[in-house]
Amino acid sequence: MHAWLCENPIGVDALQWKELPTPEPGAGQVRLRIEAASLNFPDLLIVQNKYQMKPPLPFVPGSEYAGVVEAVGDGVKHLKPGQRVACLSGTGGFGTHTLAPAALCMPLPDGFPAVDAAAFIMIYATSYHALMDRAQLKAGETVLVLGAAGGVGTAAIQIAKAAGARVIAAASSDDKCALCASLGADATINYTQHGPLGGLRDEIKRLTGGKGPDVVYDPVGGDFAEPAFRSIAWRGRYLVVGFASGPIPSLPLNLALLKGASIVGVFWGDFAKREPQANAAMMQALAGMYAKGQVKPVIDQTLPMADLRKAYAIMGSRSVKGKLVLVN
Numbered sequence: 276m277h278a279w280l281c282e283n284p285i286g287v288d289a290l291q292w293k294e295l296p297t298p299e300p301g302a303g304q305v306r307l308r309i310e311a312a313s314l315n316f317p318d319l320l321i322v323q324n325k326y327q328m329k330p331p332l333p334f335v336p337g338s339e340y341a342g343v344v345e346a347v348g349d350g351v352k353h354l355k356p357g358q359r360v361a362c363l364s365g366t367g368g369f370g371t372h373t374l375a376p377a378a379l380c381m382p383l384p385d386g387f388p389a390v391d392a393a394a395f396i397m398i399y400a401t402s403y404h405a406l407m408d409r410a411q412l413k414a415g416e417t418v419l420v421l422g423a424a425g426g427v428g429t430a431a432i433q434i435a436k437a438a439g440a441r442v443i444a445a446a447s448s449d450d451k452c453a454l455c456a457s458l459g460a461d462a463t464i465n466y467t468q469h470g471p472l473g474g475l476r477d478e479i480k481r482l483t484g485g486k487g488p489d490v491v492y493d494p495v496g497g498d499f500a501e502p503a504f505r506s507i508a509w510r511g512r513y514l515v516v517g518f519a520s521g522p523i524p525s526l527p528l529n530l531a532l533l534k535g536a537s538i539v540g541v542f543w544g545d546f547a548k549r550e551p552q553a554n555a556a557m558m559q560a561l562a563g564m565y566a567k568g569q570v571k572p573v574i575d576q577t578l579p580m581a582d583l584r585k586a587y588a589i590m591g592s593r594s595v596k597g598k599l600v601l602v603n
């Protein structure tokens with residue numbers, strides 16, 4: 276097997292494509308032949324030693340992937356060789372093969388292509404948990420999605436539309452806004468043209484008839500958080516999803532008081548660990564939505580697995596719409 280090995284977590288340039296011994300699965304593990312692996316934000320942080328989880332060295336990055344079970348370890352009952360699965364295990368995906376924890380493998384129904392499956396769990400689980408569980412989104416409500424053309428943002432648009440909500444998608448270019456409209460967003464805001472000092476608030480106000488969005492989905496943080504929160508409707512829910520722009524914003528708490536609004540934290544990874552049954556039910560619901568065509572990952576492009584460094588560079592350029600996927 277071959278894999279991208281991180282022996283020294285000082286950045287992407289230190290990763291090396293190496294031949295490694297093909298491992299045998301231990302108890303509770305399966306060996307997968309990887310068909311596709313997607314890039315997620317933590318994949319960049321983890322090779323720079325900036326992610327909260329610090330795997331022992333050396334490790335193979337690649338948090339999310341899909342492939343075919345080749346061998347199963349002791350105690351694995353629900354998977355067998357030949358079965359196709361998707362897995363989000365934190366590491367191991369950027370290679371030709373990996374050992375995956377069987378408990379984290381989601382069997383794939385027929386007709387679920389590997390490229391979609393490798394780009395599915397993280398973004399849809401996060402956005403469904405955020406909108407449907409944490410925010411209790413209802414049909415007819417309005418959702419403002421920031422960073423709407425990114426991975427979790429595109430998933431949020433699709434899930435909110437499937438729930439019968441009105442979606443205002445905000446992104447940094449006309450190109451990205453056009454993608455959001457093609458996914459069903461009812462209105463878009465290019466926030467590069469409407470800066471944080473008033474412009475964004477005015478535009479949100481205009482698009483919501485002065486009422487403001489019932490739910491704000493924020494995976495970006497930074498300068499737009501406060502104007503977005505200031506615009507929120509009475510009883511609004513502000514979903515703290517991530518800080519892709521870097522700075523972690525602070526919000527004046529009097530705004531929560533004045534709007535009867537909630538600031539709601541979203542941490543899908545811990546939800547999955549702490550509430551595994553609720554998470555499993557959610558994943559089943561999402562697989563059903565995929566089968567009905569209500570959700571489908573937006574794939575910006577696929578690249579050969581050997582082009583990981585190029586994929587990281589594209590990801591760093593902030594130009595990706597949806598997801599980047601590496602294939603074997």
Ligand SMILES: NC(=O)c1ccc[n+]([C@@H]2O[C@H](COP(=O)([O-])OP(=O)(O)OC[C@H]3O[C@@H](n4cnc5c(N)ncnc54)[C@H](OP(=O)(O)O)[C@@H]3O)[C@@H](O)[C@H]2O)c1
Nearest residue numbers: 401422425426427446447494516517518519520541542543
């Ligand atoms: N809480 C959770 O459970 C959870 C789960 C998954 C992910 N996350 C977090 O959610 C965030 C987004 O994840 P993602 O997978 O959607 O990432 P992504 O595909 O890279 O999208 C992030 C979006 O953020 C915007 N952005 C603004 N400033 C940026 C900058 N300086 N660099 C890069 N992007 C910037 C970009 O949109 P514009 O160019 O349109 O502004 C981009 O499309 C990350 O912080 C991730 O860690 C949280």
